[in-house]
Amino acid sequence: MQANEKKHHTLADHFNADEARVDWHDKTLWFVRTKRDRLTHDLLEWEELRDTASQIKSHVLSNLSQYLEEFEQKASANGVVVHWAADAEEHNNIVFNLLKKQGIDRMVKSKSMLTEECHLNDYLAKQGIEVIDSDLGERIVQLAKEMPSHIVLPCIHKKKEEIGDLFHEHLGTEAGVSDPQILTETARQHLRDVFITRKAALTGVNFAIAETGEMVICTNEGNADMGAHLSNIHIASMGIEKIIPKRAHLGVFLRLLTRSATGQPITTYSSHFKKPRKGQEMHVILVDNGRSRQLGRTNFRNSLKCIRCGACMNTCPVYRRSGGHSYHNAVSGPIGSILAPNLDMKEFSDLPFASTLCGSCSNVCPVKIDIHDQLYKWRQELVKAGYTDKKKTVAMKLMAATLSSPTKFKLAGKLGRLTLKYAPFTVNNGLNPWYKGREMPAPPKESFSEWYANRGKDKKI
Amino acid sequence: MNSREKILQAVKLAQPEVLPLPTALETPTVYSDPVVKFTEVAQAVGSSVIEVNSLEAIEDHLKEVYLPELQKKWQASGKLRVVSTSVGFENFAEQIDSSDIDPHTFQDVEVAIMKADLGVAENSALWVPETIIRVLPFICQHLILLVDKKTIVSNMHQAYERMGLGQDDYGAFIAGPSKTADIEQSLVLGAHGPRSLWIYLIGDVE
Numbered sequence: 001m002q003a004n005e006k007k008h009h010t011l012a013d014h015f016n017a018d019e020a021r022v023d024w025h026d027k028t029l030w031f032v033r034t035k036r037d038r039l040t041h042d043l044l045e046w047e048e049l050r051d052t053a054s055q056i057k058s059h060v061l062s063n064l065s066q067y068l069e070e071f072e073q074k075a076s077a078n079g080v081v082v083h084w085a086a087d088a089e090e091h092n093n094i095v096f097n098l099l100k101k102q103g104i105d106r107m108v109k110s111k112s113m114l115t116e117e118c119h120l121n122d123y124l125a126k127q128g129i130e131v132i133d134s135d136l137g138e139r140i141v142q143l144a145k146e147m148p149s150h151i152v153l154p155c156i157h158k159k160k161e162e163i164g165d166l167f168h169e170h171l172g173t174e175a176g177v178s179d180p181q182i183l184t185e186t187a188r189q190h191l192r193d194v195f196i197t198r199k200a201a202l203t204g205v206n207f208a209i210a211e212t213g214e215m216v217i218c219t220n221e222g223n224a225d226m227g228a229h230l231s232n233i234h235i236a237s238m239g240i241e242k243i244i245p246k247r248a249h250l251g252v253f254l255r256l257l258t259r260s261a262t263g264q265p266i267t268t269y270s271s272h273f274k275k276p277r278k279g280q281e282m283h284v285i286l287v288d289n290g291r292s293r294q295l296g297r298t299n300f301r302n303s304l305k306c307i308r309c310g311a312c313m314n315t316c317p318v319y320r321r322s323g324g325h326s327y328h329n330a331v332s333g334p335i336g337s338i339l340a341p342n343l344d345m346k347e348f349s350d351l352p353f354a355s356t357l358c359g360s361c362s363n364v365c366p367v368k369i370d371i372h373d374q375l376y377k378w379r380q381e382l383v384k385a386g387y388t389d390k391k392k393t394v395a396m397k398l399m400a401a402t403l404s405s406p407t408k409f410k411l412a413g414k415l416g417r418l419t420l421k422y423a424p425f426t427v428n429n430g431l432n433p434w435y436k437g438r439e440m441p442a443p444p445k446e447s448f449s450e451w452y453a454n455r456g457k458d459k460k461i
Numbered sequence: 462m463n464s465r466e467k468i469l470q471a472v473k474l475a476q477p478e479v480l481p482l483p484t485a486l487e488t489p490t491v492y493s494d495p496v497v498k499f500t501e502v503a504q505a506v507g508s509s510v511i512e513v514n515s516l517e518a519i520e521d522h523l524k525e526v527y528l529p530e531l532q533k534k535w536q537a538s539g540k541l542r543v544v545s546t547s548v549g550f551e552n553f554a555e556q557i558d559s560s561d562i563d564p565h566t567f568q569d570v571e572v573a574i575m576k577a578d579l580g581v582a583e584n585s586a587l588w589v590p591e592t593i594i595r596v597l598p599f600i601c602q603h604l605i606l607l608v609d610k611k612t613i614v615s616n617m618h619q620a621y622e623r624m625g626l627g628q629d630d631y632g633a634f635i636a637g638p639s640k641t642a643d644i645e646q647s648l649v650l651g652a653h654g655p656r657s658l659w660i661y662l663i664g665d666v667e
């Protein structure tokens with residue numbers, strides 16, 4: 001059963017071995033979720049904002065080809081070089097060639113989940129190019145040779161003592177120092193030196209405006225700007241779904257993004273890049289890598305509306321108690337579980353099952369993606385396509401039968417209760433407190449049966 | 462077929478019939494006194510706000526309060542490099558008026574004084590347009606932004622309405638000092654950018 005080693009339930013088991021850590025992880029993310037709640041409840045027009053954002057994104061997806069061309073034209077007129085990459089490999093190649101042309105072998109990078117998706121760092125390392133991640137959380141996981149476990153809070157799974165150890169080893173702090181203030185100051189000094197000495201900077205893009213050709217990048221640390229403004233060449237990588245039609249739409253999205261992400265009214269910096277600095281080269285790479293395929297999947301099209309705020313992760317009872325790494329994909333959590341099977345159905349066939357389908361994700365999503373519905377639909381497609389193992393197929397069929405028959409349903413309920421004692425994870429943990437705070441309708445019953453059924457089987461006690 | 466055509470064609474085939482763009486929000490929150498709200502939010506995100514009535518008042522405050530406090534709080538000693546892209550501070554700040562200077566030479570700037578075009582009450586963001594040196598508001602240890610009280614709007618919609626499509630080659634909304642909470646969610650001010658942000662709100666200038 002080697003294939004199982006990389007599956008969500010197995011990886012979640014590893015994470016669950018340390019119960020105290022799981023509790024801490026759970027509480028930390030719940031804390032972020034409550035910060036979000038406070039800010040969003042303050043705003044009377046919150047729901048109207050979500051509706052508007054969702055509709056703008058629906059419109060963009062329905063007219064994407066035209067907006068991409070408009071953006072290309074405006075950005076080119078601004079002096080930005082526009083590149084197109086059909087897949088990860090082509091994206092990585094473009095970056096490499098741009099650096100090679102300038103004879104650059106060291107680059108500083110700010111947060112970009114797309115480059116994680118493309119495994120850019122590994123690729124460039126093989127070509128002899130060193131990449132340093134400049135977002136503090138990303139630098140920490142990079143030093144630990146790990147992937148970010150969360151799209152907004154990359155090292156949320158790490159304790160400060162572990163970070164202290166990493167800094168002691170790599171950045172020369174005193175052994176045993178774990179004060180966040182001291183560690184952050186150390187990283188500041190270390191990365192300042194990086195910013196000053198690197199000639200190339202790569203950044204992600206939060207929003208690209210068709211009407212003006214501008215790219216907007218949001219950070220709290222200021223790392224994207226430090227890198228870009230000190231570089232000779234700035235490369236921005238973006239998925240083709242990041243386009244918004246008008247500059248005024250930023251009013252909607254910037255109000256939603258950070259309130260949802262960390263419970264701040266806005267990020268410290270929302271930088272609008274239109275033209276390169278005098279003497280500087282600015283490039284943007286428009287990356288497809290499966291996005292046009294997802295656009296064509298009616299059931300999953302809406303997943304492309306995602307603005308990567310991370311709220312669905314912070315609220316997800318499964319994510320909070322299984323950790324981002326258990327999703328074995330660059331984007332983890334509920335939204336990652338919809339995006340990943342589009343990239344590789346077989347490899348990520350487990351992810352849509354890593355959910356209770358409780359719907360809390362859909363309820364916090366600032367662009368109103370029907371996340372839990374899409375997870376449910378993926379399950380059906382994966383079963384149909386034969387990507388789930390036999391046992392799961394049986395469970396799904398049984399499900400369909402039980403729902404249409406009250407007697408069988410009761411029986412299934414009993415069986416379900418029996419499996420509980422083999423699934424301590426689902427019972428003896430923090431799933432319950434989540435009921436108290438969530439704001440959503442009752443979860444669909446079949447999801448729990450399925451969930452229990454799966455857990456019981458996977459445990460194989 | 463090159464990738465550009467391939468992608469555009471795939472997108473064209475995959476996208477549904479055009480759906481309408483929604484209309485703007487009906488009644489986004491406005492504040493009866495945007496300046497009060499602005500100040501409250503700015504302080505909550507770690508900025509300091511001072512109301513003044515003249516450029517001289519700013520200079521006095523800078524010399525008598527700001528710099529001594531800065532030196533005390535951050536234990537900065539010796540002569541601090543203070544630069545300004547805003548005119549009127551030649552007495553104690555280096556005036557920057559050429560964009561031809563290598564941005565790396567600003568790495569030892571302690572304090573930068575700059576102007577913001579407008580402020581937003583709901584989140585205390587200040588629009589800092591294309592600056593002579595783009596990296597300046599990020600590379601300085603401490604940032605000072607001057608903004609006219611009259612330009613404070615209630616929300617982001619109003620801000621973009623005022624800004625229109627904009628003339629700037631680059632610009633940023635800045636809300637507070639740079640910060641991170643990446644280590645166990647403990648908030649630390651001064652990530653890569655400024656450790657502090659002071660905002661001078663300029664009232665009626667006689």
Ligand code: SF4
Pocket residue numbers: 260305306307308309310311312313335361364365366367368369371
């Ligand atoms: S799916 Fe929604 S909640 Fe989740 S990261 Fe994307 S925008 Fe945020």
